[in-house]
Ligand SMILES: O=C(CO)[C@@H](O)[C@H](O)COP(=O)(O)O
C-alpha cells in the first residue's frame with residue numbers, strides 16, 4: 435500500500451460539539467480528506483448521536499466530501515433527507531439488512547457513493563457477491579456504537595483478506611477502517627491493505643489540537659512505508 439495515498443476521515447463523533455464548525459475547519463486545513471459522520475439511532479446500536487440537521491450544518495462550513503455512516507435500522511428511509519442535507523456517500527451495514535443489493539441500488543439512483551460496513555464478527559466472505567457494485571468496504575475495527583474504543587488487533591487478518599478480494603474483483607474499491615485508529619494501529623492497518631482511515635478520538639482528542647492530531651496520524655501512516663519496504667531498498 436502506498437502510504438502517501440492513504441486518506442484520513444476524521445469522525446466528528448469525538449468533536450467538541452460546542453465548537454464543531456471551528457474543529458471541522460481545523461481538520462480541513464490540516465489536510466483531512468473527508469469528514470465521517472456517525473449516525474446512530476439507539477436501536478441498531480446502543481447509542482444515539484445525531485441526524486441530518488448536523489450533516490447540514492457541517493455541509494455549510496466545509497467543501498470536503500461528507501460520508502455518512504448509518505448505524506440505524508431501515509437506512510433506505512433516510513437517504514433523501516441526508517442527500518438534501520449535503521451527503522456525498524453512504525456507508526451502510528451488512529448486518530440486519532436482508533435487501534442489501536436493493537439498498538446499494540437506491541444509493542446509486544441518487545448518484546451518491548456507497549460503501550458496505552462489516553462488524554468485527556462478520557466474515558469477509560459476505561462481500562463476495564456485492565463487491566463489484568460498491569465504492570468502499572468499511573471494516574469495523576471496534577464494535578459499532580461508541581468512539582474512544584481500542585482497535586481489535588484480530589481484525590488484521592480480515593483486512594488482508596478484504597484487500598485480496600478487492601484487488602481481485604474491484605480494484606477501484608476503497609478499503610476503510612473504522613474504530614480505534616491511532617498512531618499505533620494506523621500503520622498496522624495500512625500495512626494490511628487499508629487506504630482510508632477513520633479517526634475520531636485520535637484527532638479530536640489530541641491534547642495539542644485537531645491539526646496536531648491529523649499531523650500525528652499522517653506521520654504514523656508514513657512510517658508504514660518503512661515497515662513494509664524490503665531492507666536495502
Ligand atoms: O462508527 C464509529 C463507532 O461506531 C466510529 O466512526 C467512531 O466514531 C470512531 O471513533 P474512534 O474509535 O476513532 O475514537
Ligand SMILES: [Co+2]
Nearest residue numbers: 445472503612
Ligand atoms: Co463510523
